[in-house]
Every structure is written in structure tokens, then in C-alpha cells.
Amino acid sequence: xxxxxxxxxxxxxxxxxxxxxxxxxxxxxxxxxxxxxxxxxxxxxxxxxxxxxxxxxxxxxxxxxxxxxxxxxxxxxxxxxxxxxxxxxxxxxxxxxxxxxxxxxxxxxxxxxxxxxxxxxxxxxxxxxxxxxxxxxxxxxxxxxxxxxxxxxxxxxxxxxxxxxxxxxxxxxxxxxxxxxxxxxxxxxxxxxxxxxxxxxxxxxxxxxxxxxxxxxxxxxxxxxxxxxxxxxxxxxxxxxxxxxxxxxxxxxxxxxxxxxxxxxxxxxxxxxxxxxxxxxxxxxxxxxxxxxxxxxxxxxxxxxxxxxxxxxxxxxxxxxxxxxxxxxxxxxxxxxxxxxxxxxxxxxxxxxxx
Amino acid sequence: xxxxxxxxxxxxxxxxxxxxxxxxxxxxxxxxxxxxxxxxxxxxxxxxxxxxxxxxxxxxxxxxxxxxxxxxxxxxxxxxxxxxxxxxxxxxxxxxxxxxxxxxxxxxxxxxxxxxxxxxxxxxxxxxxxxxxxxxxxxxxxxxxxxxxxxxxxxxxxxxxxxxxxxxxxxxxxxxxxxxxxxxxxxxxxxxxxxxxxxxxxxxxxxxxxxxxxxxxxxxxxxxxxxxxxxxxxxxxxxxxxxxxxxxxxxxxxxxxxxxxxxxxxxxxxxxxxxxxxxxxxxxxxxxxxxxxxxxxxxxxxxx
Numbered sequence: 001x002x003x004x005x006x007x008x009x010x011x012x013x014x015x016x017x018x019x020x021x022x023x024x025x026x027x028x029x030x031x032x033x034x035x036x037x038x039x040x041x042x043x044x045x046x047x048x049x050x051x052x053x054x055x056x057x058x059x060x061x062x063x064x065x066x067x068x069x070x071x072x073x074x075x076x077x078x079x080x081x082x083x084x085x086x087x088x089x090x091x092x093x094x095x096x097x098x099x100x101x102x103x104x105x106x107x108x109x110x111x112x113x114x115x116x117x118x119x120x121x122x123x124x125x126x127x128x129x130x131x132x133x134x135x136x137x138x139x140x141x142x143x144x145x146x147x148x149x150x151x152x153x154x155x156x157x158x159x160x161x162x163x164x165x166x167x168x169x170x171x172x173x174x175x176x177x178x179x180x181x182x183x184x185x186x187x188x189x190x191x192x193x194x195x196x197x198x199x200x201x202x203x204x205x206x207x208x209x210x211x212x213x214x215x216x217x218x219x220x221x222x223x224x225x226x227x228x229x230x231x232x233x234x235x236x237x238x239x240x241x242x243x244x245x246x247x248x249x250x251x252x253x254x255x256x257x258x259x260x261x262x263x264x265x266x267x268x269x270x271x272x273x274x275x276x277x278x279x280x281x282x283x284x285x286x287x288x289x290x291x292x293x294x295x296x297x298x299x300x301x302x303x304x305x306x307x308x309x310x311x312x313x314x315x316x317x318x319x320x321x322x323x324x325x326x327x328x329x330x331x332x333x334x335x336x337x338x339x340x341x342x343x344x345x346x347x348x349x350x351x352x353x354x355x
Numbered sequence: 356x357x358x359x360x361x362x363x364x365x366x367x368x369x370x371x372x373x374x375x376x377x378x379x380x381x382x383x384x385x386x387x388x389x390x391x392x393x394x395x396x397x398x399x400x401x402x403x404x405x406x407x408x409x410x411x412x413x414x415x416x417x418x419x420x421x422x423x424x425x426x427x428x429x430x431x432x433x434x435x436x437x438x439x440x441x442x443x444x445x446x447x448x449x450x451x452x453x454x455x456x457x458x459x460x461x462x463x464x465x466x467x468x469x470x471x472x473x474x475x476x477x478x479x480x481x482x483x484x485x486x487x488x489x490x491x492x493x494x495x496x497x498x499x500x501x502x503x504x505x506x507x508x509x510x511x512x513x514x515x516x517x518x519x520x521x522x523x524x525x526x527x528x529x530x531x532x533x534x535x536x537x538x539x540x541x542x543x544x545x546x547x548x549x550x551x552x553x554x555x556x557x558x559x560x561x562x563x564x565x566x567x568x569x570x571x572x573x574x575x576x577x578x579x580x581x582x583x584x585x586x587x588x589x590x591x592x593x594x595x596x597x598x599x600x601x602x603x604x605x606x607x608x609x610x611x612x613x614x615x616x617x618x619x620x621x622x623x624x625x626x627x628x629x630x631x632x633x634x635x636x637x638x639x640x641x642x643x644x645x646x647x648x649x650x651x652x653x654x655x656x657x658x659x
Contacts, residue, residue, distance in 0.1 A: 028493035037508045052497060052509045055465035111406050
């Protein structure tokens, strides 16, 4: 298979087409605008629906509508724009509709800046909108992985009838990197959609609705959503361990671009005899608590965990939950669009291991 | 300097738009800000600017080029944030003059609900829309103010839809003042800017502001393009009083040659993409309505 060199955002758009998504609704915001800009051109070639909405509230609700008809659909945005999609995400999850949403994270809060950040971790994994629901959240750490996870995202969305969110920092969106697409051409449309609103001639009508005025019925619905997420947690948790259990004296935890930088730092200090492993969640929701705990348990007595993020310590909560107080967790983070260099991480590793 | 309220190192009096901003060469919005700055003549204002070129290239902390107090608001909400400012100031008895300064994306599209609602409540706001017919700072996507035929990154083959008639929409709110201002007719623009500054209630001003980057036009030709848009009839310059009376401020000569030159000078219109006869028919239709409104419904022989 041949490699293609494009910008991360464009490769995400192409991956959506390969996954069979020919319905896109979006709105401009830096640093994700190349996704719609790429798709409007490609859809002119392969056939597809492209709508530039009047706002992110518009785009997520267009997705709500399109998803209700049982087609593969996509929207993309960046932090402040994704924040505007919160209510729509809640409705889509409540109605159990499949869709894929991309958040190319930039530095916040507020208008913030346009450089890469990971400061929407809490929003992506714990929040989005109101109510008790969960979203599958995938966090790629390279453009190739972003492409692969895009294909997976559409499969998971369809399988579980649940929104899937891809969170990548602006680095992945803006970086040019060669990738291989695992599939050729335009992918298959959604198969398993016998719940979709397609016109009811000859059968009972179908209704997409999340209003339950009876507390018992709403409780039942919440339980159903809860059980579904338990099933997702059982089947779909993904993570990577860089290093061999028993052969590291410090365990770094990081996700996305930050994890990739940490790998370089780990290689850098290996020559000095420092043995460091890396645990990287690929699904940041559901979070791989068990796998992380196992990786922590493989540390020697007194071995520490070092969490590195491009925020002020958000995944840190989940790392501590996984460790349940058994390990000291040290944190290093940057904000504002500053991406720590491998040297900076290596220096911190030396501080911890050679005090 | 604590919390989110920070004092810009540049203090004191001076021009509204200071040197050192990062606006593109020939930016129509910069010229429009200078028109506002000159019209102030000692009047103090407080500005609300949503996420748009006017904040990204002018107002990024700490190098804000604005010479007045300013709130940078969310994209959708200049009119809502302005409402909060103006209401709180009134309650405190502070004399205040709040100016919302937003682009076409923040007015025609994402900000429409907030603008319409503030107008309906007749908030004490001067709302200025600088219309460069494109999402500028994200690299040039279509807005509902982009004219038909224009190529943008999300309309690579030219936009199909007409642009919204924002002045008609705002006039339908029956607010104290609605006007379009031409950067090529500075006396008229300054007079209307000052009139709007001194009125109370919701006032809406619209300026066509050339964007050489998005229009793919010569930076030095911006004012000339506005002059062509006005004289060909494409950009009607008029004001609407609170009683709905329309006053046309600049009479166009409706020249087809000028119209052709306007389109030819901009790279965003590919040759053959814009059918001038169709544009002329659309201009004539809107002027027919405008003349009727200007004559209080009486027949007007000028467009016969």
C-alpha cells in the first residue's frame, strides 16, 4: 500500500471517506478548518453532503438529524467550537444515535490561543453536555493512528449506536506526516440501521426522542445507557505499554502527542541507564484503569508514576484513580500552546530518578 | 494585574486603532475603525468585539491596538455581552456608550440570534457590522454575506446563494437607526457614525469592508472597489429612521461598466462565474423595493 503525505486534518477527512462517511456538517475554527476545506473538495469528486453550518450549534444538530436517518456522519471543530456542541452531544447520546465528532484541541480557556493543547481532557471524558451519559473517546498520538482510529470510530459508533469523539491536539491536525490508508475508495454505508427514520410506508413509524416525563421510564433509559457503556468498557478499552513489565523503574503516563514526545525522552535517557516505561491510553473514555494498574504494579517497591500532559493536570485524576494511592504520582504540565520538548521531559526524568 | 481583567501597557489617549496591529495590508476593517475613531471627536466609548479579525489581529493581549476599553466576547454573543455592559452601566448611573464591533460571520451567521434579540429589546447599543463577506481569520470560508459566485475555501466552485439583506432584516426590528456606510464617501459615513453614536437604543450600522486577502484584490484598490460597488448600485448607501422612513444618501449611476470592473478586479470571482445580467437584475429588483420605501409607498418615476 502506498503512503500519502498530507496535513493531519486532511488525512482525517480522507479517513472518514474511506470509512464510508459522505455526510459532513461543520463550521470554521482554527486549527481544524482543513477538515471541512478538504472534504468539500473531495465530496465534489466522490459525491457527498457538505454543509457549512451557521454555528457549531447548527453543525452538531445537523449531525443529530443526519444520524437519525441512519447514515455515517461527521462534524469537526476545535475547543471553543466543540464547547458549543455540548447540548447536541447529550441529545445524540440520549437518542442512541451513531456519529463521529472530531475535536482538534487548542489552548484555552476562553478564546485562548490556536496552538496545540490537551486541556479538553475533562470535557471530553467526563462532560460534554448535561445528563448521565458517556461517549467513546479516542486519543491518537500520531497522524497514522488518527487515520486508523477514524475508521474504528465509525465502526464503534455503528456497533454501539453511540457518539464517538476523536480528540487530537492541534499538533496532529496541523502536522504533515505520511500515512497509509487501511482501506481503498469510499467505504460502505451503515449496515445496521433498522432503527433509522427513513419513512414508514408499510411499517410502524419510528421516533427519535429523549423526553421522558415519567421518572420510572427515564430511570430505565438511564440504566440502559449505563449498561451499554459497561459493555463498551468490557470490550473496547485500548492502551499501549511502551516498555516491558519488570524492566522499568519509573512509569510515565501520557496521551496523544505528549505520549509520543515522552517515548523520545525515554529513548534518550535509556543510554544513561535510566529505565522508564510509558503507559498510554488510546481510549481515554472508557479509561483503561485495569491495564494502567497492572503497569503500575510492575514497578519496583517505591517506584513512582510520572504523569505528563499539555494541561494543568487533567488525566492526572484518572491516573490516581487507577493507582488507588499505591504509588506516588508526580505531575508535569504545560499550557497556553507550549509543547514540552523531549529534552525537557528527559530532564524531569533525571530529576526524579537521580535526585 | 489580577484575574481576567488586565490593564494594557498602552494607556492614555490616542487613536482608536493604534499602529502595531497585525491587520493585512489594505484591510477595509482597519479603515472602518479609523472612520469610527475620527467620528468620536471626544466621545468616550466601550467596545465589545467577538472572536473575529478585529480581535485576532488587533486585540490579542498584551499588544492590544485598541485605544479604548474593550471586552473580547465569544463569537456568537457581542450583542449579548454588550447588553450586559450597557444594562449594568445604566443601573450604576454611569454614562456609557457601548459599541459592538463584529464581522459578517459574527452578525449574519453565528451572532444572528443575539443581534436580533438585542434589537427587539431595543438595548442601548451601537452595533457595527464590518462586512468583508468572508470568514477572514480562519483562512477564508463562505458566510451568509458572501455574494453569489465568490470562491472561498468552502465554496471552491463559487457560492450559489444570494447574500442576506441584513439592513432589511435589522430595519424590520423597527429600531431607532439602521444605515449602510460607504468607505468611499467619508463625509456621509462620518455624519451617520456620529448620528448613531449620539442616538439612544439599538442602532445598527453596516460597512462593506474590502478584504484583499479573501477577495484576492489589490490592497491599494479597496476604496475604489467600494466606490464601484456604490456607484453601480451593488451596495446601496442609505439610512432607515425609527419610523421606517428610508433616505438614500448616495445616488448610484447604475453603470454596467463599473459593475463589470468591480467583479473583474477581484480574483475571488472567476471569469464567467458571475453573470452580470443576473447581478444587474438582482440590483434593479432591490433598488425598486428601496425606492418604494424611500417614497413612502408613492410611485417613484426614477426607476421607471
